[in-house]
Amino acid sequence: MQVIPVLDLLDGHAVRAVRGERSRYRPIQSSLCATSDPVSIARALVAATGSRTLYVADLGAILLRGAHDHALAALCDTLGDGFDIWLDAGFTAFAPMRALVERITRLSRSAAPAAIVPVFGTETLLDIGAIAEASACGFEPILSLDYRGGGALGAGHIESAWWPSRVIVMTLDHVGAYAGPDLETLTAVRAIAGARKVIGAGGVRNDADLALAADGGAGAWLVASAIHDGTVGRRDVDRGAGSALASPSSDG
Numbered sequence: 001m002q003v004i005p006v007l008d009l010l011d012g013h014a015v016r017a018v019r020g021e022r023s024r025y026r027p028i029q030s031s032l033c034a035t036s037d038p039v040s041i042a043r044a045l046v047a048a049t050g051s052r053t054l055y056v057a058d059l060g061a062i063l064l065r066g067a068h069d070h071a072l073a074a075l076c077d078t079l080g081d082g083f084d085i086w087l088d089a090g091f092t093a094f095a096p097m098r099a100l101v102e103r104i105t106r107l108s109r110s111a112a113p114a115a116i117v118p119v120f121g122t123e124t125l126l127d128i129g130a131i132a133e134a135s136a137c138g139f140e141p142i143l144s145l146d147y148r149g150g151g152a153l154g155a156g157h158i159e160s161a162w163w164p165s166r167v168i169v170m171t172l173d174h175v176g177a178y179a180g181p182d183l184e185t186l187t188a189v190r191a192i193a194g195a196r197k198v199i200g201a202g203g204v205r206n207d208a209d210l211a212l213a214a215d216g217g218a219g220a221w222l223v224a225s226a227i228h229d230g231t232v233g234r235r236d237v238d239r240g241a242g243s244a245l246a247s248p249s250s251d252g
Contacts, residue, residue: 001213002053002220003237004086004199005045005227007038007075009068010059014041017057017175017224025059030228038071039078046079048227049237054079055086055119055222061100062090062124069100072116073107081112086142088119092126094133101139121170122146122156131164142199144168147185166197168222174203178225181209183216190217206231 008015013027013036027036032044042054056075061067067089075085091097097118104116118134121144134141141164146153148171169189171182181203190198200213201222210232213221226232 001210001218003049003051003210003232004053004055004220004222005049005051006055006057006201006222006224007042007045008057008059008224009038009071010063011065012038012068012071014038015059016228028228031230032228038068039074042075042078045227048233049223050234051237052082053084053086054114056088058087058089062088062121064090067100069103070107073104073109073113076104076108076113076116077110079114080110081114083114084117085114086117086119088121088144090124091118091120091130092124094127094130094137097130097134097139098137117142119144119168121154122158123153125155128155128158128162131162135164140164140166142166142168144170144201145189146170146172147182148172160192160194163193163196166199166219167193168199168201170201170222171203175201175224177203178205179203180205181213181216181218181221183212186213186216186218204232210237 008017010025015025016028017025032048033040058068089100101116118139119142120130123146131141131143143163145156145167169186171185174182181200186200197219199220200218204210204221204223204226223232
């Protein structure tokens, strides 16, 4: 099973997510490095996990408090070719997503930056046709099915016929909560996902939780707090990828 590190951006900092309660998010204090600078945190997360994929939530854009175009361009330049950045920036439709990618491309100083993979979250998505439009334009989009308090958020009840090949189960109550992975919702989504890759998010505390997630059929899991706190590291990720419990998957 693939472990994908997560970077949350707010007010120019990498911040620690707490149960989706964004008023409580503060600049990250990490065991990996003594800064909340997004580029430094991204490098540390990659070094700690060996991942070639980074999930980035631009909370400034999602909350309409200021997008992080320059920081995103710097991340693309730093991580470079062969690396994917899964980006949730509160996209409501295809046009604003494409406009953001074009802005990041213009700001980039690298001849071979990391690739942006758009994540359409049901919390903010208004036009479900955006998924098909993005696919037609070669973006290979991801759909994040967002949940809070046991209920689906926004367009969370999109029929599975509209789903792309990769779907995230984003249970916001579990993010940063050390509550364990939400395998119940994951199982419910997998039951209707068909051959799609289903990715979990939040709640992972240690390598035992990674094993449970893999055993539950997750193709990947988004992890942040446990990496920053040192309870999940490169050895845990390698062990999970090589265990009999792991689900076969490709990076990205």
